[in-house]
Amino acid sequence: MRPETEAEVAGLVRGARGPLSVIGGGTRLLPGEGQGTRLSSAALTGVTLYEPAALTLVARAGTPLAEIEDLLASERQRLAFEPPPAAGSTIGGVIAANASGPRRVKDGAARDSLLGVRFVDGSGEIVSNGGRVMKNVTGYDLVKLMAGSRGTLGVITEVSLKTQPIPPASLTLALPELGAAAAVPALTAALTGPWDVTGAAWLPPHGALIRIEGLEGSVKLRADTLSARLSAFGTVQPVGDDPWLLLRQNIPGSGAAPRPGGAVWRVACRPSQAATILTMNPEAAPLALDWGASLILLSLPSDARPALPSGARALCLQGAHRGPLPPSDPVTRRLEDGLRERFDPRGIFAAPELTVA
């Protein structure tokens, strides 16, 4: 189903007899998602408002991500959260997946750039929340609830986003000698100093990667002091091409081609736990670290699960496992299930695979 208006979406949902898989471009599906009848928002297209001077863009959910990024670039702006690109990806899908790239470490996730949302709930009611202004505490923040809800609470039909000016200069420093575990202290050093780091990652073959952005003179000055600080951890050199795009393109579940063999897990942890996690999982190969080592992409044998220290969480991006690890606690489950029941009383958007651990 590819409705072309919000009213059509509402009609389809009201008339639905069985479960629907809500998708955008279908480019960021996790294992188990997208089964059965698909309701795609990809035909709800068009930017309805763009005010560069107010840093605001409103678009229908099916508007291609690439189209939005081109439009923003023509005004020297961008999405601050740097969503991983994927051919056919829609802005609604990006939001429903809370798909966020390296700049999240400084400027937040998709959820943090989302100012407003319209959606059709499981009863076919049209709901609006948030708006198009930077600060808004009027009523509950359902904007955050819808971001990352993966189509289980409603069909997102329109999103309102904060945009960001593209700074004149950007510079990435690499420490190519560092392996994943050795990169962590370098990333932490960069993030705990006054350099306004906008990317802190580890990606082979580049090693540790640290990005600073801003006005020309400022970037030059910060690059000098940051290089000096980082030289304590290994050889530091500027990177010519854009390793950040490579990093964004590499994330399974975000439009990347499946990796042959094995499973891919995404582990969220405190940076200080990252090295421990690598040690605890000797059979795992780290594919990348991002967000200052708060995120680890791990390749594991298909039947293995990552071992995790307390507080760390994992999600299988490619493979057979469903649901978060460790499973959510009973109170959280009760709240999540309660919300899904209230927003979708007939279970039209049910995605049982995701909620069963």
Next chain:
Amino acid sequence: MRMPVPDAGVIARRAAIVARLRAVIGAGTVIDDPVEARAYECDALSAYRCPPLAVALPTTTAEVAAVLRVCHEERVPVVPRGAGTSLAGGSMPTADAVVLGLARMNAVLEVDYGDRLIRVQAGRTNLSVSTFVDEAGFFYAPDPSSQLACAIGGNIGMNSGGAHCLKYGVTTNNLLGVTMVLMDGSIVELGGPMGEGPGLDLLGVVCGAEGQLGIVTEATLRILPKPAGARPVLIGFDASETAGACVAAIIRAGILPVAIEFMDRPCIVATENFARPGYPDCEALLIIEVEGTPPEIDEQIALIRAIAEEFSPVEFRESRSEDESRRIWLGRKSAFGAMGQMGDYMCLDGTIPVSALPRVLRGIAEMSEAAGLPVANVFHAGDGNMHPLIIFDANRPGDLERVEALGADILRLCVEVGGCLTGEHGVGVEKRDLMVAQFTDADMEAQMRVKDVFDPQWLLNAAKVFPLEVSESRREARRNAA
């Protein structure tokens, strides 16, 4: 201000309820003496007051859970209270409610500079979080102007902002996790290493829910390394609209200052008389603060100057010393005090798209003129969060009602141009009845469903946020079931 009729059954059982609370609270305190409880009868929206049934001041998450279990069993409404600095009546009690105050829960539980986080009990004051990490070279970014007094728990309830959120975001963007007690006494941890948890973003919806979903007892906050330095510039203009246009041009140019503050003539005159900061004689001024090392600051200010000059400023004053910086901020920081000297004032909090600034400023001036009530404007211009201050005399009969009517008209104008009723203060009781200007029935229904899940009996802070008639059937269902 209409509030629900208190539950006579609860009030009649007061002694028994207090005794049960005393039995569970351990090191905490239960206040039932009417004179002592009066300290909790209002918050910073002091025009409206009501002494509570009792006040509980627990010291641990377990004690909060015990208090809530008792109240849940007894069907007693609960009003959470951080430091009581809400400007919207967010912690105003009802006569049948137990106020659950967080004041005694102010410990720092953990700080980790490498992971850039601090975990605190929710009664800790906002400023004392930054103070705690200051020596290590860090700060906590959200800085509401009440930061000396306001509590982190209240900040989370209201999703508080501040002057520096243009660059650093508001509470929800700096919150990694909470420990929260639900009304039935169950304890839940929300959030994760990067903020939202693995499933639905429950942390995101709890932040800003005005204490209606649960009582946050502990919070993990993102702390940031302090910038090398900061410096303000002051730019005076001969028209408010020009100042508004200059704000838009600066943002458009891609400079992202930490703060862009706006003051109009009535506010400039009042602060000049009050604190003598030596501001230029002009219709409107901007205070713009940028951060970095001295050469980085120079680079940004040169760009701002180039943009501002296209708007023929009356004056462009660049701070050259600590003392000059202090003087530039002096008037802005004393603005509310200066207004207090002129009379009573009501502070609004509507947010508008920055592009609508000239239109809204004009509209406010016209409405102020028509109502015969002076309005001064001082606000965070960079993010469109306005703070019109309506000046009046609370002792003159009818003035408060006229002020509230003018305030409502101004907020409706904010919504009309694409903005919202409140940018950082919250709805509370103050703007409850204006929610219909911004939301449809279905919009509010969706929000209330969230409360149905977290607090099915509607016992927590229930007479807030939604218009009373909109939430009535849910609140009444609780009472009938009791």
